[in-house]
Amino acid sequence: MSTPTRKHTALPKARILVEALPWLTRHHGRTVVIKFGGNAMVDEGLKAAFAQDVVFLRHAGLKPVVVHGGGPQISAALDKHGIVSEFKAGLRVTTEEAMDVVRMVLAGQVQRELVGLLNAHGPLAVGLTGEDAHTITATRHQPRIDGELVDIGRVGEITEIDTGAIEALLADGRIPVVSSIARSEDDGHVYNVNADTAAAALAAALGAETLMVLTDVEGLYEDWPNSDEVISRLTATQLEKLLPELSSGMVPKMEGCLYAVRNGVNTARVIDGRVQHSILLEIFTDEGIGTMVVPDDEPDTPGES
Numbered sequence: 217m218s219t220p221t222r223k224h225t226a227l228p229k230a231r232i233l234v235e236a237l238p239w240l241t242r243h244h245g246r247t248v249v250i251k252f253g254g255n256a257m258v259d260e261g262l263k264a265a266f267a268q269d270v271v272f273l274r275h276a277g278l279k280p281v282v283v284h285g286g287g288p289q290i291s292a293a294l295d296k297h298g299i300v301s302e303f304k305a306g307l308r309v310t311t312e313e314a315m316d317v318v319r320m321v322l323a324g325q326v327q328r329e330l331v332g333l334l335n336a337h338g339p340l341a342v343g344l345t346g347e348d349a350h351t352i353t354a355t356r357h358q359p360r361i362d363g364e365l366v367d368i369g370r371v372g373e374i375t376e377i378d379t380g381a382i383e384a385l386l387a388d389g390r391i392p393v394v395s396s397i398a399r400s401e402d403d404g405h406v407y408n409v410n411a412d413t414a415a416a417a418l419a420a421a422l423g424a425e426t427l428m429v430l431t432d433v434e435g436l437y438e439d440w441p442n443s444d445e446v447i448s449r450l451t452a453t454q455l456e457k458l459l460p461e462l463s464s465g466m467v468p469k470m471e472g473c474l475y476a477v478r479n480g481v482n483t484a485r486v487i488d489g490r491v492q493h494s495i496l497l498e499i500f501t502d503e504g505i506g507t508m509v510v511p512d513d514e515p516d517t518p519g520e521s
Contacts (some may be wrong), residue, residue, distance in 0.1 A: 217395060222306050236500040239499055240276055240292065244276075245278075245279070246425035247278075247279040247281060247386065247419075247423065247424040248278050248281070248424060248425060248427075248493065248499075249281045249283060249418055249419035249424045249428070250280060250281070250282050250415075250427075250428045250505065251411055251415035251427070252330065253284065253285055253411060253430055254430055254432040255363070255489055255490045256430050257286070257489075259490075259510065262489065263329075263333060263494060265419050266333075267333035267336070267337070269495040270282060270342065270391060272496060274340060275288070277362065278393055278425075281318050281382060281392050281424075282334075282392070282394065282410055283394045283418060284327065284330060284393070284394070284396070284411075285411030286321050287327070287350065287412070289321050289325060290308070290317065290318050290322070292319050293320070293321045297317055299313060304361060304366055304368050305361055305367070305466075306465075307357075307367070308368075309368045310371050310408045312369070312370065315370040315405075315408060318370075318408045319345075319406060322345070322395040322397055323345050323395045323505070324389055327333055327343040327345075327393055330343075331343045334391055334433070339390070340390060340391045341391045341392075341393050342385050342392055343394075343395070344393070344395070345397045346394065346395070347398065347399045347406060348377060348381055348395050349380055350406070351380075351381055352378075352396070352398035352409060352414060352418075352503060353375050353376040353399065353400065354372030354373055354398035354400055354407045355373055355375050355402050356371070356376060356400065356402070356403075356405075356407065357370065357373035363504065364454040371408055373396045373406070373409075375401070376416060377421035379421050380469060382394070382422065396408070396409045396415075410468050411466055412429060412468040412469045413468055413472055416471075416473065416484075418479055419477035419484075420480055424476075424481050425482050426481065426483045427476040427483075428470050428484075428498065429472065429473065429482050429484070429485070429487070430489030430494070431488065431506075432488075434446045434488045434506065435448070435488065435507035436462075436507040446506070448487065448506075450506045450508075450510075451509070451513075452474055452477050452478055452509065453512050455509050456474060457468060466486075470486070473486060473509040474509065477510060483506045483508055483510055484508075484509040486506050486507045486509075488506055489504060491505065494506070
C-alpha cells in the first residue's frame, strides 16, 4: 500500500488548534469580562469580528461577559438633540436632559445592536443595564479640580455590585451584555458610569479569570511619544508607578486593570480593538497582543502570553 505524499492543506489549521489547547484547558469554565469600546464599536467589520470572538469563547467553554459604553454614539445623539457636550476632568458633564439621551443610546441603541450581532450565531446574548436587579449601584461622583469638588451632574461612582442576575445568565449558558448605567440608593436617580470602571468592578465581583479592555492603541507604550514599544507584561506595582505619567484616555483603563488584579482577577489586558479577532489572538496564541497586567509576585503559568 503506497504512502500518501500529497500535503494536507488543512494541517496548519490543526497546528493552530493544538497551540490553543493549553489556553483552552486553563480558561475552561472561567469567566472573562470584556470591555467593548473604541473603533471596534463603530467599524462594521470589527463589530462582526468581535461578536464572532465572543461567541467562540462561549463555545470553547469560557463564560464571556461584555460591558460597553458608547462615547461616540452618545456625542452624536446629544448633537442631534441640540445638547452641548462638555467635559471636565476627562468626564462628560451629564445634565438630567443629557442623561435621558445617554440612557436611550446605551440601552436602546448600542446594546441592542451588540445583542443582535451576538444572536446572529444563536440564542445567546441577553442585554441588561446596571439598573437591572441592582447589578450596579452608584452615588454621585464629584471630581476634584484644582482642589475644589466640581458637580458634573449625573456621573456615577460605583458603590456596590450585585452579580446575581449575571451569574444566573452565565449558568444558563447565556452571554450577558451590560450597559454602564447605574441607579443610586441615595437619591433614586440614574447615573452614567465610566464603562472601563464598570467592567473592572464586575470582573472583580465575578471572580473573573481575566479582564480584557479593547482600546484604539496597541497597548501601554513604554516611552510614548519617544518610542512605540509596547510593554507586554507588568505587575500591579509597576503599573501603579506609571499611572501619573499616562495620557488621560488611558487612565481609567489602566486604573481598572489595576483594581481588577488587586481584587482577585488573575490577569487584566489592554488590547488593540482595531485588530480583527484581537481577543482570540490574546487568549489563545503564544504571541498575544497588547499589555497584560498581573498581580505582584504572580508566577508564570502555562497558557499565559
